[in-house]
Amino acid sequence: MKEILVLYYSKNGSTKKLANYIARGINSIEGASARIRTVPEVSTSPKTFAATCEASDLYVTHDDLIECIGLALGSPVRFGNMASSLKYFLDNTTHEWLSGTLTGKAACVFTSSGSLHGGQEACLWTMLVPLLHHGMIIVGLPYTDSALMNTKTGGTPYGVSHHSGINDDMIISTDEKNLAILQGKLLAITSLKLAK
Ligand SMILES: Cc1cc2nc3c(=O)[nH]c(=O)nc-3n(C[C@H](O)[C@H](O)[C@H](O)COP(=O)(O)O)c2cc1C
Incomplete structure (x- = not known):
């Protein structure tokens, strides 16, 4: 069984819900298994690096x-950008960058935003x-799936997205799921094809 990393940051749980559905898709493919990980929350105060990880989640390590x-990489939209906690982890992958750990492996991205036009695609690009830069092969979403053409909620060709509402209380729509x-x-x- 080959494992695929689903790595996300989620403050209020919306991005995490998408991560779990992506993991479900990975696990439905014979020979593949999802390894779900998150990153610690960074803080502007050096004394309050919060421990937000739930017991069911694990913090990512470089061995992952x-x-x-x-790799499936996910973050909520933060001013059209990825969350700093995830960026902080990526900024500490110099060793992997120089040694080519991720080069030639497949990757996709996913996000969640409070407003529908609040920067999902911009965040996915970040x-x-x-x-x-790591040399990963990007897997997008094809318009051959009608959900991408018809969705009234999230979903982009650059990666799946969720419109969570300002209070993060909107359920994942059928198309998003x-x-x-x-x-x-x-x-x-x-x-699996690239790993052969
Ligand atoms: C500091 C901050 C910046 C945000 N920036 C945006 C934004 O640019 N566009 C948007 O639609 N939502 C924005 N949001 C809302 C979150 O993206 C949204 O609530 C998201 O679904 C939360 O995901 P989570 O539940 O995984 O933490 C922002 C939230 C915070 C706290």
């Missing part, structure tokens, strides 16, 4: 990057850029 054959599962499947299929 080495051992997994693919995550894609460092993955390209189906696209997240599809994204997990496509990532697993591509990762």
Whole structure:
């Protein structure tokens, strides 16, 4: 069984819900298994690095990057950008960058935003850029899936997204759910092909 890393940051749980659906898609592909990880929350106060990780989640280690054959990377939208906690982790992957740990592996990105037009695609791009620097092969979402054309909620060709509402209380729509599962499947299929 080959493992694929689903790495996300989520403050209020919306991005985490997408991560779980992506993991479901990965696990539905024979020979692939999802390894779900998160990152610690960073703080502007050096004394209050919060421990937000729930018992069911684990913080990512650099071994996760080495051992997994693919990567799904997710963050809530923060002013059109990825969250600083996830960026902080990526900014500490110099060793992986120089040694090519992620080079040639498949990757996809996902996000959640409070408002529908609040920067989902911009945020997805901020995550894609460092993955390209790492030499990863990007897996998007195809318009051959009708959900991408018809969705009235989240879902972009750059990666799946969720419109959570300002209070993060909107449920994952059927289209968002189906696209997240599809994204997990496509990532697993591509990762397995590239890992051969
Ligand atoms: C500091 C900050 C900046 C945010 N910036 C945006 C934004 O630019 N556009 C948007 O639609 N939502 C923005 N949001 C809302 C979050 O993206 C949204 O609530 C998201 O679904 C939360 O995901 P989570 O539950 O995984 O933490 C922002 C929230 C915070 C706290």
